Amino acid sequence: xxxxxxxxxxxxxxxxxxxxxxxxxxxxxxxxxxxxxxxxxxxxxxxxxxxxxxxxxxxxxxxxxxxxxxxxxxxxxxxxxxxxxxxxxxxxxxxxxxxxxxxxxxxxxxxxxxxxxxxxxxxxxxxxxxxxxxxxxxxxxxxxxxxxxxxxxxxxxxxxxxxxxxxxxxxxxxxxxxxxxxxxxxxxxxxxxxxxxxxxxxxxxxxxxxxxxxxxxxxxxxxxxxxxxxxxxxxxxxxxxxxxxxxxxxxxxxxxxxxxxxxxxxxxxxxxxxxxxx
Amino acid sequence: xxxxxxxxxxxxxxxxxxxxxxxxxxxxxxxxxxxxxxxxxxxxxxxxxxxxxxxxxxxxxxxxxxxxxxxxxxxxxxxxxxxxxxxxxxxxxxxxxxxxxxxxxxxxxxxxxxxxxxxxxxxxxxxxxxxxxxxxxxxxxxxxxxxxxxxxxxxxxxxxxxxxxxxxxxxxxxxxxxxxxxxxxxxxxxxxxxxxxxxxxxxxxxxxxxxxxxxxxxxxxxxxxxxxxxxxxxxxxxxxxxxxxxxxxxxxxxxxxxxxxxxxxxxxxxxxxxxxxxxxxxxxxxxxxxxxxxxxxxxxxxxxxxxxxxxxxxxxxxxxxxxxxxxxxxxxxxxxxxxxxxxxxxxxxxxxxxxxxxxxxxxxxxxxxxxxxxxxxxxxxxxx
Amino acid sequence: xxxxxxxxxxxxxxxxxxxxxxxxxxxxxxxxxxxxxxxxxxxxxxxxxxxxxxxxxxxxxxxxxxxxxxxxxxxxxxxxxxxxxxxxxxxxxxxxxxxxxxxxxxxxxxxxxxxxxxxxxxxxxxxxxxxxxxxxxxxxxxxxxxxxxxxxxxxxxxxxxxxxxxxxxxxxxxxxxxxxxxxxxxxxxxxxxxxxxxxxxxxxxxxxxxxxxxxxxxxxxxxxxxxxxxxxxxxxxxxxxxxxxxxxxxxxxxxxxxxxxxxx
Numbered sequence: 044x045x046x047x048x049x050x051x052x053x054x055x056x057x058x059x060x061x062x063x064x065x066x067x068x069x070x071x072x073x074x075x076x077x078x079x080x081x082x083x084x085x086x087x088x089x090x091x092x093x094x095x096x097x098x099x100x101x102x103x104x105x106x107x108x109x110x111x112x113x114x115x116x117x118x119x120x121x122x123x124x125x126x127x128x129x130x131x132x133x134x135x136x137x138x139x140x141x142x143x144x145x146x147x148x149x150x151x152x153x154x155x156x157x158x159x160x161x162x163x164x165x166x167x168x169x170x171x172x173x174x175x176x177x178x179x180x181x182x183x184x185x186x187x188x189x190x191x192x193x194x195x196x197x198x199x200x201x202x203x204x205x206x207x208x209x210x211x212x213x214x215x216x217x218x219x220x221x222x223x224x225x226x227x228x229x230x231x232x233x234x235x236x237x238x239x240x241x242x243x244x245x246x247x248x249x250x251x252x253x254x255x256x257x258x259x260x261x262x263x264x265x266x267x268x269x270x271x272x273x274x275x276x277x278x279x280x281x282x283x284x285x286x287x288x289x290x291x292x293x294x295x296x297x298x299x300x301x302x303x304x305x306x307x308x309x310x311x312x313x314x315x316x317x318x319x320x321x
Numbered sequence: 322x323x324x325x326x327x328x329x330x331x332x333x334x335x336x337x338x339x340x341x342x343x344x345x346x347x348x349x350x351x352x353x354x355x356x357x358x359x360x361x362x363x364x365x366x367x368x369x370x371x372x373x374x375x376x377x378x379x380x381x382x383x384x385x386x387x388x389x390x391x392x393x394x395x396x397x398x399x400x401x402x403x404x405x406x407x408x409x410x411x412x413x414x415x416x417x418x419x420x421x422x423x424x425x426x427x428x429x430x431x432x433x434x435x436x437x438x439x440x441x442x443x444x445x446x447x448x449x450x451x452x453x454x455x456x457x458x459x460x461x462x463x464x465x466x467x468x469x470x471x472x473x474x475x476x477x478x479x480x481x482x483x484x485x486x487x488x489x490x491x492x493x494x495x496x497x498x499x500x501x502x503x504x505x506x507x508x509x510x511x512x513x514x515x516x517x518x519x520x521x522x523x524x525x526x527x528x529x530x531x532x533x534x535x536x537x538x539x540x541x542x543x544x545x546x547x548x549x550x551x552x553x554x555x556x557x558x559x560x561x562x563x564x565x566x567x568x569x570x571x572x573x574x575x576x577x578x579x580x581x582x583x584x585x586x587x588x589x590x591x592x593x594x595x596x597x598x599x600x601x602x603x604x605x606x607x608x609x610x611x612x613x614x615x616x617x618x619x620x621x622x623x624x625x626x627x628x629x630x631x632x633x634x635x636x637x638x639x640x641x642x643x644x645x646x647x648x649x650x651x652x653x654x655x656x657x658x659x660x661x662x663x664x665x666x667x668x669x670x671x672x673x674x675x676x677x678x679x680x681x682x683x684x685x686x687x688x689x690x691x692x693x694x695x696x697x698x699x700x701x702x703x704x705x
Numbered sequence: 706x707x708x709x710x711x712x713x714x715x716x717x718x719x720x721x722x723x724x725x726x727x728x729x730x731x732x733x734x735x736x737x738x739x740x741x742x743x744x745x746x747x748x749x750x751x752x753x754x755x756x757x758x759x760x761x762x763x764x765x766x767x768x769x770x771x772x773x774x775x776x777x778x779x780x781x782x783x784x785x786x787x788x789x790x791x792x793x794x795x796x797x798x799x800x801x802x803x804x805x806x807x808x809x810x811x812x813x814x815x816x817x818x819x820x821x822x823x824x825x826x827x828x829x830x831x832x833x834x835x836x837x838x839x840x841x842x843x844x845x846x847x848x849x850x851x852x853x854x855x856x857x858x859x860x861x862x863x864x865x866x867x868x869x870x871x872x873x874x875x876x877x878x879x880x881x882x883x884x885x886x887x888x889x890x891x892x893x894x895x896x897x898x899x900x901x902x903x904x905x906x907x908x909x910x911x912x913x914x915x916x917x918x919x920x921x922x923x924x925x926x927x928x929x930x931x932x933x934x935x936x937x938x939x940x941x942x943x944x945x946x947x948x949x950x951x952x953x954x955x956x957x958x959x960x961x962x963x964x965x966x967x968x969x
Contacts, residue, residue: 045460045461048464049461051414051428052426054423054426075423096417096611097417097419097860098857098862100600103605120629121630122863126862134422136419280629281628282628284598284600285600287461287595287596288460289455289598291598291625292597292599296646297653302460318633320633320636320639321633356882356883356886356908357881357883358885383882383885384886410877410879580922580924580925583870583895584921584922585893587872587876587882588875590873591876599867606855607736607854616877622869623869624867624869635920639921671927672882672894673894673925
């Protein structure tokens, strides 16, 4: 839905909140205007601008949209998100969206699906994983790779365990800075998982979300392993303020990450991500 | 295109009154007495126009010179383009009120005043077209820009004098305007040739004591424009050639530029096509209401490329590279052409005298780097 | 005992101009007192000991005596949020010029009994001695920025910390650059925003009172000023002004002190 004034948020209420880790929390939001709630729809991978009264907005990917409720998982790192963590159930915020491009779940039909995420990069793909799980017959093998620094920073481990038990599904988790190797866990960065992952390199769709460096390194490795660049999709994070391609902050080369992205095919950004400070 | 008509210089005030009677406030070029130079500001009558004034421009240098001529538009351009009248450098977008735990949002869209701008240059019209593409023609429309754009009357005047910093002939945007105006004037010694570019312009023209333009007058006007184009000393390489900047992102020249660049953002502030802005919040002290604003921002500011905990473009090398490659290269896939219309303001208004066109040419191997790179310290540019 | 946050305004070596700006803020001062309890402000007669716990301590002035240091440490201990207010507190102020002089010699020449004077050899910024949570630059501070800091504190966030150049604000106001139109030695390209480009808006050159902006290029800019007719000594003095002890400006002053490459 497209409002006449794309800068103006809608009011939403925090109907539930979960403290996932000491600095990560999940909000369940409901638009106070029922009409907005009814009309709101998002595509997997898109983001919303969440507004904290008197402080400002931040771009946060939509984790899922259940019924008329929206889920956002947020890490308290900046001045806005740290203050957002202090809000309670019943408090009101502003929401604009959804914005940006989506994961290619349609073209991925019939192919093997590979998710590669690091840290909170798991949130923007969660709804896509759920979609693939719910429509399991439409897709080939499902490989989910997630990397964190320490296992105790990992989110939703029971969810991963559940996915692991599905047919034709591989769930690979790794902790890059842990000393102990836990059952079902690897030690090291995402790269240690790539060797174990089993999927058809010529007929897969990779969806990736995490720090720039992780995505660049992993994409290059995958291309070396024989995955066509066009099959790799990355979700980028940049400074987003207007979210509609006007304010100019999110530009990466020719792209406005907010409207041309945040999800790009690897060849669209491969050269740009090679240039330091671009 | 409509045919050319002639308006005697003595009848210029009729243009002013026709515009006023049509309900427009009138903006035009005038001397800024405190700070010096020309600006587009509200003008009352022809006496406010910069008659007999010419601008002398060079990198980091702008002065007005008295010529004694009767002409009012024999200068090249003003410090800021007409951009601030469409895309305001500071603007309130909306406000929010907190009451009983709820947050109510209110847009602050206002009906814009009908505004006529007189003396608009070809380069600035071309830039306006780019701003239109950015703010109006994407998936989302900027309602604030749109409100002002819809109530705008543009009276362009073709250039007869190019400053040393001008290069619109090389970008194909001037010195004569081709489109995008409501009325277009050519200033001759004794008066003005006038062309109508829109319905809105035609209604104004209908109120003027116009006479047929003679063939000699029309020839004089084209000769003036051609002479003005020939006068231009700088040339930007072709759009095709500029594509090669893509292969020069690690060129050592960026470091040489950064040694001089002050990262002050004057270039982006005066650029008629730059559109970046930051949003910020201005809460009332009592916290009961808050306003959401935007400010013109610059890719030379650290917060421009800030993402949690990191400034992507941390130094002037990266920032100048962003500015130039966006303008001359990345703009093409975004809006179908380069983002530069040859006005030369970035060069004139650079406090470090960095010559944008020269730097583009040096990067592409089309010009030699100047022997002395850093600013001269000999006092040679002391104020006269 | 009120539930309102408690605010203290402390003074060290300074002209009290920042406190005066505070007192002169007008109607908003009344609003402010509804939101916070201005518990200590010697300038207006509220005097409490430094041992009183405060939510916000605004600190004006620089540290120039051993006693200042002790008092400041106590203030820090008892304050949740410490904000420096103005050039003196934030960089050491104009009085930091003495850091480059033989102050012992000065004392001997001025005072009959210099042994009674207990003074540090330098005028130091507050941050040289204790942790500072937020800095408000300017000589004097902008009341608008000060109130924004209080408001941010009440919202539970750090205040916005914009470090762009004065030029940005100057252009937003529609000014023509006086360096370019008049060859004026305007320090806008190296000075931090916050004043609203007050001086250049009236045709007067900026003189660095908001301190250094981020990513400034003092070498190139100083040379440009010399190109505009300033002597090397004059350029040095431009940087060695109200915020002379701010590192970026003291480096600039050293650069234009007597470098051989400057002699052309």
